[in-house]
Amino acid sequence: MSYHHGDLRRAMVDAAATAVAERGPAALSLRELARLAGVSHAAPAHHFGDKAGVLTAVAAEGFTLLADALATAHGDLLAAGLAYVGFAAAHPGHFAVMFDRGLVHTDDPALVAARERAGGALTALTSDAVSARAAWSVAHGFASLWLSGALTGADAAEAAEPVLRRAVAGGL
C-alpha cells in the first residue's frame, strides 16, 4: 500500500453508501470508513470537509443515478414511476440521504446541479404542475414506505406496478 490511496474519494463514497444502506445514516462513522479504506482517521476530512460532506457526495451521486434511471422511461409516466421505485430499492443508501436536510450540505454546488437535473427529468413527464406533484408523491411515497419496511413483497418494482397503475388511472 502506497502512501497515497489512489482514489480515496471514490472508495469513501461507495463505502458510505453501503454503510448507510445497511445500518442507516446515524450509524455512519467517518473513522470506520477510514479503517475500511485502510487510511488514517483524518483522511476523509481532507476530501469532504466533514461528515455531512461525505453524505452530500452520496446524495449528489444518488440524484445523478436517479436522473439516469428516469431517462430510461423515455417519457412514459408509469415506466418512470417504476424506475423511481427501482432506483430507491437498488440504491437505498443513496435514497436515504437525498431528501434529508440536516444530513447534507443542501447548497453544495454539485448536489444542487444533480438535484436540478433529476428535477428536470421529473417535471418533463407531465403536462401540469399538479400532476407532476401527484406522480412524484406516489412514487416517492411508495419508495419511502417500501424502504421503511411498511410494505411487504418480494420485489419492489413488482409490488409497485399495480399501485402506480391504479394511481395513474385514478378511482381510489
Place this chain on the structure above:
Amino acid sequence: MSYHHGDLRRAMVDAAATAVAERGPAALSLRELARLAGVSHAAPAHHFGDKAGVLTAVAAEGFTLLADALATAHGDLLAAGLAYVGFAAAHPGHFAVMFDRGLVHTDDPALVAARERAGGALTALTSDAVSARAAWSVAHGFASLWLSGALTGADAAEAAEPVLRRAVAGGL
C-alpha cells in the same frame, strides 16, 4: 428543584420531538435533553434504556397522534389524506422518526401497538389493498417531500389539497 423531576419521561419525549423537528434526529443528544430538563446526563437512560428508546417513544406517540388525526376524517379518503399531511406538518419531529428503522426499536410493544392502530385506520379507508397502498403512498410521499423542502408553498394542507384530489380522481 426536588431530587425527582416529576414527569421526566414526558418532558424528555416533548423535548426530543422538538429537537428532532428543529435539527434532525442525527443532531439529537441525550445529554442535551438532560440539560434542558435540569437532570443529570444519565437520567434519560433509566426511562428509555438508550437513545433509540427515546426516539421509539416519540415514534409511538406519533402513530397515536396520526391515528387520532385520521379518525377525524370519518372515512372520507381525501379528508384522511389531508389529515395525514397535516399531521406530518404539525409534528415533523414525530414524523421524521416514525418510518426510520435503525433509529427506533421497531419491535417495541408500545410502538407496535400504536403503529397497528394507525395502520388499521388507514386500511379502513379503502375497499381494496391496491387502492390502500396507492392512497397511502400519495399522502406519505407528499408529506415526506414537503418536510424535505422539495415542495414550495405556504401551508402544507393547502398545497396538498389539489394534488391529493387529482390522485384520487386519476388522469395523471
Place this chain on the structure above:
DNA sequence: GTGCTATCTTGTCAACGTCAAGATCGACGT
C-alpha cells in the same frame, strides 16, 4: 418507623468528529 422500589446522580470509559501541524508523494518547470 422500617424496608422496598423507582428514580436520579456520580464517575468512568471507549468512540467519535473536528482541528492543527507535520510528513510524504508526484508532477512540473528549468
Place this chain on the structure above:
DNA sequence: ACGTCGATCTTGACGTTGACAAGATAGCAC
C-alpha cells in the same frame, strides 16, 4: 537531473457523546 510546490495523507490532541456500573435519594406500603 533536480528542486520546488501543491495535493494527499498521518499524527496527535481536544471536547463531546452514548453507555455502563455503583451509589444516593425519595416516596410508599405495611
